[in-house]
Amino acid sequence: MSEVIVVATISPKPGEEDKVRAAILAAIPKVHDEPGCEKYALHEATGDSTDLVMIERWQSIEALGTHGGAPALTELGAAIGDLLAGPLDVKTFTAVPAGDAGKGAI
Numbered sequence: 238m239s240e241v242i243v244v245a246t247i248s249p250k251p252g253e254e255d256k257v258r259a260a261i262l263a264a265i266p267k268v269h270d271e272p273g274c275e276k277y278a279l280h281e282a283t284g285d286s287t288d289l290v291m292i293e294r295w296q297s298i299e300a301l302g303t304h305g306g307a308p309a310l311t312e313l314g315a316a317i318g319d320l321l322a323g324p325l326d327v328k329t330f331t332a333v334p335a336g337d338a339g340k341g342a343i
Contacts, residue, residue, distance in 0.1 A: 239331050240275065241301050242343055243293035246326040253320040254287045260316040261289065267309035273300020276343065294343055301329070 249257040261279055268277045276294035295301040304310060332342040 239297070241295045241298050242330040242332060243291070243295065243301065244328050244330070245291040245293070247289040247291065247317070248322040248326075249287055249289070249317075249320055250322045251287070257317050257320050258289065260313060260320075261291070264309045264313040268304065268307075271300075271304055271307055271309065273297060273303065292343065298329075 247257065247261070258279075258281075265277060265279065268274055273296040274293075275296060276292065278292050280290045280292060282288040282290070295304065334342040
């Protein structure tokens with residue numbers, strides 16, 4: 238089975254950035270312990286944007302599906318749902334490795 242890459246953009250409402258960030262940071266260790274989680278890393282936008290981006294790598298689409306119903310994500314959704322400017326923008330990808338094996342894929 239192919240690994241799955243996820244890029245999830247999270248847009249907090251103005252003034253709610255710290256609460257959203259804190260909730261995500263609290264969830265990360267729990268997600269790291271989920272079966273099939275290979276990468277679950279938070280990134281903050283530079284410049285004027287307050288968007289947060291989660292870059293994830295899962296062993297399989299099945300592992301990602303399990304993550305979708307796992308307690309850590311359910312709790313996170315409940316904690317930040319009312320703090321977001323809009324719905325999460327979640328996209329899934331498969332890698333197209335190229336060049337240096339250590340640099341050409343996430």
